[in-house]
Amino acid sequence: MSPKEYILLTPGPTPLPPSVRAKLGEPILHHRTHEFGKIFAQVIADMQYVFRTKATTLMMTCSGTGSMESAVANLLSPGDKTLVHSTGAFGNRFAKIQKAYGIEPMTIFEEWGEAAQPDRLRKLLQATPGGFKAVFFQHTDTSTGVVNDIETLAKVVRENSDALVVVDAISGLAAERLETDAWGVDVALTGSQKGLMNGPGLAFAAVSDKAWKAVLAAKLPRFYFDWRTMKDSLPDQETPYTPAVCMVVGQAEALRMIREEGIENVWKRTDALAEHTRKEVAGKLGLKLFAKNPANILTGAWLPDGVDGNKLLKEMLAEDKISIANGQEKLKGKIIRIAHMGHITKADVDAGIAALGRRLSKVGV
């Protein structure tokens, strides 16, 4: 079978650079060797560079959701009061994970497409005697394409409480600016398959000293996701259990590319491509943009009334070999989401918009 090339405009997995693909296909290394240890240690150091942190940074073999669960299981104890400031499906997932562990989080639900409002957060923090153990945010919520102002939100938390600031940066990292240390983020989480330009299967957590105190005191059960054993293995350049070796080697190459370009330049490039996409989607296609505070990771837009988004995207995938994301949950079939992060190029976006335009014309829009 010959490889089949799709244009992926999906918010993860994003396309793999050819040099990353070449690394994935190399003869495998054993994970308890000096050679692999060096690669792993470089990945950790490069992740600190991308997270903009000096904090302990950990790697897990799992999808992004696994890293969200690791934050819950490592930081919390039964009876802890927590707050989730939700801006979409992934904020809601943070609440679901906590409920699975018997924690009953308080949740601020923003209207889908709205960013987290610092004023609502401040009022709730001030009205909550005893405060919260931790407050959970999304850097960007992939379901809606909004970016949250983490700098301000973290400041509001610090000024009004003692709570830990936990940020899911799974879709936002290496696309939108995130200053983990400078903004006072205690835990930042991410996955390998978005801005990090690798396939899915790895996740990372940057954990501040303040958060480590919580980790050592936390009472929720954890083993595979136990950050303590991961930290203990770092000096030996190892993980406690066999990591996804091939994905680590691929990740090292993708991070080398990010280092070479410079993270600030990655942000600028993504910013420019996002602006181009919004202009084309709103201007050329005449679609109404979905997010009020649009992220640079993807552009969400309403389909015109009467257009069946499910059918349109399915046909586009089968016939044009272009993969654009559907809306999630209540937005399924109603909005489209065009990603523009990681290794996605302007040519990819233009091809997607041209194909989408032709299909909308055909159905009379």
Next chain:
Amino acid sequence: MSPKEYILLTPGPTPLPPSVRAKLGEPILHHRTHEFGKIFAQVIADMQYVFRTKATTLMMTCSGTGSMESAVANLLSPGDKTLVHSTGAFGNRFAKIQKAYGIEPMTIFEEWGEAAQPDRLRKLLQATPGGFKAVFFQHTDTSTGVVNDIETLAKVVRENSDALVVVDAISGLAAERLETDAWGVDVALTGSQKGLMNGPGLAFAAVSDKAWKAVLAAKLPRFYFDWRTMKDSLPDQETPYTPAVCMVVGQAEALRMIREEGIENVWKRTDALAEHTRKEVAGKLGLKLFAKNPANILTGAWLPDGVDGNKLLKEMLAEDKISIANGQEKLKGKIIRIAHMGHITKADVDAGIAALGRRLSKVGV
């Protein structure tokens, strides 16, 4: 950097067949597409073939240890009585995971190198009023290279209790015979990087109808490892969260190879290579074999007194580019472990034994 070829005689990761490596390096697919769904469904069907089961079979993105934790979290409730029949480091790990979740398992410890003894199991089951919710076994324990007689052990459990039979077949599957359905195994677990000839990062669980009743009633917390959501996603040919797409595509190719050869032929080939290795290690090298009931996955052997195993294996890796495994925990530096499963060939084993022989001669053995 050019790829560096090692001879891997380690019990996971095992070497990747070239066609699997080619698949890992293909342009990535999106995981919510019909094309990927077909590949995923084929992997599940092929895993049922390899497990010898018609039971619901699930895929997780994690290392083998994650699948062990998934069994604990999905089958048990606080206060459940369990039994671990341990034959080494990985049996002990089953107990540690349960303790992390507040379960206090009873444990039968066999001497390292001994297989699980059905008589000890029978006596304990008969002496335990109220019985156990589940009994946990290793198919083969990678730390010692023993194979357990799962057919007999499962029979003893069934004849003396109502407990679920849970088998970690992470290192044994697709190397040693395992008849999940015919032997009455309720849960069989495995990882992708051993007999399955793929890189690490995927794990699988075959779950019987009897075990599903326990899953629905179990009260331990779980989200990422929740088998219920995994099962619910199977009809849509999906996983609940983004799977390690590249590893799934690689796994499909490795399973195609296993199907082509036939699982019974895979067992026979591994059996013959194991016998050859034991003969060479005991005969040509004159080393004392470690396991009393040696598995076909690897051969463990004592190093002669005065030989520093840590140094020897490190030098062999650096200078001969041959990776042989050290002993684990209390056996570190004292035994060597030469794997012969998956894509490891007779030529690989012969090269490893020749190099080992030269190094032993040099230190005067």
